[in-house]
Amino acid sequence: MKTNWIKRKKTKTIYVGNVPVGGNNPISVQSMTNTDTCDVVSTMNQINDLKKAGADIVRVSVPGFDEAKAFKEIKNAVNIPLVADIHFDYKIALEVADTADCLRINPGNIGKEDRVQEVINAALDNNIPIRVGVNAGSLEKDLQKKYGEPNADALVESALRHVEILDKYNFENYKMSLKASNIEMTVEAYRKISKVIDQPLHLGITEAGSYRAGTVKSSIGVGMLLTEGIGDTIRISLASDPIDEIKIGWDILKSLNIRSRGVKIVACPSCSRQNFNVIKVVNDLEQRLEDISDDIEVAIIGCYVNGPGESKAADIGLTGASPSNLLYIDGSPNKKIKNDNLVDELEKQVRIKIEDNRIKSDKIILRS
Numbered sequence: 001m002k003t004n005w006i007k008r009k010k011t012k013t014i015y016v017g018n019v020p021v022g023g024n025n026p027i028s029v030q031s032m033t034n035t036d037t038c039d040v041v042s043t044m045n046q047i048n049d050l051k052k053a054g055a056d057i058v059r060v061s062v063p064g065f066d067e068a069k070a071f072k073e074i075k076n077a078v079n080i081p082l083v084a085d086i087h088f089d090y091k092i093a094l095e096v097a098d099t100a101d102c103l104r105i106n107p108g109n110i111g112k113e114d115r116v117q118e119v120i121n122a123a124l125d126n127n128i129p130i131r132v133g134v135n136a137g138s139l140e141k142d143l144q145k146k147y148g149e150p151n152a153d154a155l156v157e158s159a160l161r162h163v164e165i166l167d168k169y170n171f172e173n174y175k176m177s178l179k180a181s182n183i184e185m186t187v188e189a190y191r192k193i194s195k196v197i198d199q200p201l202h203l204g205i206t207e208a209g210s211y212r213a214g215t216v217k218s219s220i221g222v223g224m225l226l227t228e229g230i231g232d233t234i235r236i237s238l239a240s241d242p243i244d245e246i247k248i249g250w251d252i253l254k255s256l257n258i259r260s261r262g263v264k265i266v267a268c269p270s271c272s273r274q275n276f277n278v279i280k281v282v283n284d285l286e287q288r289l290e291d292i293s294d295d296i297e298v299a300i301i302g303c304y305v306n307g308p309g310e311s312k313a314a315d316i317g318l319t320g321a322s323p324s325n326l327l328y329i330d331g332s333p334n335k336k337i338k339n340d341n342l343v344d345e346l347e348k349q350v351r352i353k354i355e356d357n358r359i360k361s362d363k364i365i366l367r368s
Ligand code: SF4
Pocket: 268, 269, 270, 271, 272, 273, 274, 275, 301, 302, 303, 304, 305, 306, 307
């Protein structure tokens, strides 16, 4: 797998709990809970589901002091770094600073410098980072007036005001995001800020939209920046189940060969030459293998036009043929399989291959 085709900007490393963000560290995948934070059990369950789906970090909204109390309970019950999302009232940030792994503040609504200074002091006391999250939808009033409407320069100016405050207090332990719901504005803003600061950047197209439209928009916007080497952590904002945000985030990283997790399925779109129902097999298999986090590539190709080439390049490959399809393992033909029980057989082979890979890597670790 080609993994070094992107020249990533080397940013400073900060730690959100035990997850390093920036530098040469893997680009982390985040999402945000959408449960009522005061409903501790539901929020905890959603966080655990997000972790299972591959989240490295989860953000939780803390709009008031009741939620701050709940946040502490939740944090004690889960095993993944949590970012406390704070807007308007800096005192809530002070309240959760002893528990949170990161404090997200919004320059557009957190208030004047003395309030930011108190948040910085709380972060210093607890040795946690801050995420400065600039958002086109909530820019400071004077910037809205100055620029007329949100644009990349307005986002950058808002960010730099806060950088100035953070610099004044020698606080370097922060990451930055400059999000808009518009790709051009977001990309331009991130390109600009990336030239000015060395702190890690948290990428996202905010309020990107529905599952389908938001996925396309986010993949283009976040994908553009990632291919330019910009970005250290991502959140795909979708009006959908937060689990989808994690899955899409991973799919973006996998598509760019930046990071791998779970099964990567290569499949042909199918046509009248197909010797089995490619779409059904792919969907069924993808669902059955959702629990797998090991890195493995599976090719499902409907006929001999592209089948052998793709099957040889994957860990497990299936090339459609009549009367039997041909299964490849590690690039070599392995056995013929009929259309009945195709998904059962593929699932079995993938699980065997994963077990083999695990045994092999355990042996390497034991030897070294
Ligand atoms: S690989 Fe074969 S079945 Fe699949 S789209 Fe191409 S020609 Fe059609």
